[in-house]
Amino acid sequence: MPTSPYDFIRRGRDMRFATSAGTDMHERLRKIAIDGAAARGDAELIARIQTNAHLAEYFGPNARTEVPVAGTINGRFISRRIDRIIVDTAAKTIKILDYKTDTDRRARRDKYKIQLQEYRDLLGAIYPGFTISAAILWTHDWTLEVI
Numbered sequence: 001m002p003t004s005p006y007d008f009i010r011r012g013r014d015m016r017f018a019t020s021a022g023t024d025m026h027e028r029l030r031k032i033a034i035d036g037a038a039a040r041g042d043a044e045l046i047a048r049i050q051t052n053a054h055l056a057e058y059f060g061p062n063a064r065t066e067v068p069v070a071g072t073i074n075g076r077f078i079s080r081r082i083d084r085i086i087v088d089t090a091a092k093t094i095k096i097l098d099y100k101t102d103t104d105r106r107a108r109r110d111k112y113k114i115q116l117q118e119y120r121d122l123l124g125a126i127y128p129g130f131t132i133s134a135a136i137l138w139t140h141d142w143t144l145e146v147i
Contacts, residue, residue, distance in 0.1 A: 120134060
């Protein structure tokens with residue numbers, strides 16, 4: 001809780017910076033496409049992504065970005081946008097990737113788990129019988145965490 005006007009202003013400035021940095025990172029990641037040796041988008045981010053085969057899959061030719069999904073969960077209408085998704089109809093699997101720019105993973109982990117569960121629930125209604133997995137890309141250290 002801010003104790004002075006200076007603390008209040010600093011907290012607001014810090015929150016705006018964090019929001020802006022997160023929005024910028026999402027936009028940079030949204031534009032990346034990797035298909036074998038061919039790639040387009042931010043070269044620095046592509047290099048980071050290509051060091052992890054599990055992560056690189058989410059930026060490959062079978063992945064989609066910023067996919068809208070909506071439906072009703074427990075009587076409540078929910079509309080979301082999934083950062084990255086791979087739907088494999090032959091294997092009946094779906095892989096979800098969500099980017100998070102937080103530097104403290106514990107701060108909002110419970111909220112993020114709920115968000116990813118909502119994605120699973122919404123997609124489960126659209127794709128009955130599919131196995132759905134979800135992961136978070138923590139962009140501050142490029143860790144891929146399966147949730």
